[in-house]
Amino acid sequence: MTDFEPLTAADVRLMQGLAQRVTAVRRDLVNADASFGELAWNWGRGQATRGAGWRRRLWFADGDLVAWGWAFLPHRVRRSDGSVREVTDAYLAYQVHPDHAGLVDEVIDGYEGVAGNVERTVVPSAADGYALERWAAHGYATDPASLGDTASWTQLNERDLTELERPLLPDGFRFRTADEAGPEAAVRAHRDAWAPSTYTAEDYRGVRRTAGYRGDLHVLVEAPDGTMASSTIMWLDEANRTAEFEPVGTHPDYRRRGLGRAMLLHGMRLARAAGADRMTVACLGAPGHPQARGLYYGVGFRELSRDAPLIKT
Numbered sequence: 001m002t003d004f005e006p007l008t009a010a011d012v013r014l015m016q017g018l019a020q021r022v023t024a025v026r027r028d029l030v031n032a033d034a035s036f037g038e039l040a041w042n043w044g045r046g047q048a049t050r051g052a053g054w055r056r057r058l059w060f061a062d063g064d065l066v067a068w069g070w071a072f073l074p075h076r077v078r079r080s081d082g083s084v085r086e087v088t089d090a091y092l093a094y095q096v097h098p099d100h101a102g103l104v105d106e107v108i109d110g111y112e113g114v115a116g117n118v119e120r121t122v123v124p125s126a127a128d129g130y131a132l133e134r135w136a137a138h139g140y141a142t143d144p145a146s147l148g149d150t151a152s153w154t155q156l157n158e159r160d161l162t163e164l165e166r167p168l169l170p171d172g173f174r175f176r177t178a179d180e181a182g183p184e185a186a187v188r189a190h191r192d193a194w195a196p197s198t199y200t201a202e203d204y205r206g207v208r209r210t211a212g213y214r215g216d217l218h219v220l221v222e223a224p225d226g227t228m229a230s231s232t233i234m235w236l237d238e239a240n241r242t243a244e245f246e247p248v249g250t251h252p253d254y255r256r257r258g259l260g261r262a263m264l265l266h267g268m269r270l271a272r273a274a275g276a277d278r279m280t281v282a283c284l285g286a287p288g289h290p291q292a293r294g295l296y297y298g299v300g301f302r303e304l305s306r307d308a309p310l311i312k313t
Contacts, residue, residue: 015039022098023036044209055071067097067106068094090118105134145309154284157282159300160277169258174222248260
């Protein structure tokens, strides 16, 4: 075990390794923000601007990482439209290997210590009954924001890659990779899709340096006027022959034209050629958020697991 210390790129690689080992034995127990691709994406895009406020704690057994906690402490976020948001609560991403489930109490105690006297949130897997019991024993309850038709809980979806439709783009549109289109186009595609966004060129440089990033698996759809209308990154877990879409986004002016569907099908073909035989993607799961879920279900994804947001005020 280590104390809570600043998170490093080497730590993230160890955490990705634990994600791979948990995926191999119980992929439904991989927590939100703890998958191979989510770790890469969150670390890469935020290390330059928010990394100073990140603290982590690691637990080892026989030389292998078996548990970790990554605390996101209160901070300030500046968006592309110039607005500023003050984040006043703490959030914990974490993962415990199922063979060492008892460590969850140490994870909780460590989080309590580093977060201090602020509102604290965490998102374990809904399939992890033992962890849910332990969080409840420490005073954590269901987050009200995760209740109701417009709740903010996330589900993970998966499908195999044995049979894939041929992707069809509207006339004049074409697929590009980030290697072909270049950094400026890749950044603009993300900022347009998620405006107002905190994403910067510096964030993208961090993503490119992250273990698991491949420019040939970073796909964009270029419109006839040169606009990058859609984009997604695929993260290939070679050990489990799995690839993960994160993020997926389309420019508001180009939605409902079939671009997202075509891009996902094209991406899955690229992932299969790279060695994957299974694909995952996350989305909001509540009934009031049907858009992304409908897109993913429309290309063959189905729910694998869901998270269980908890809060302690």
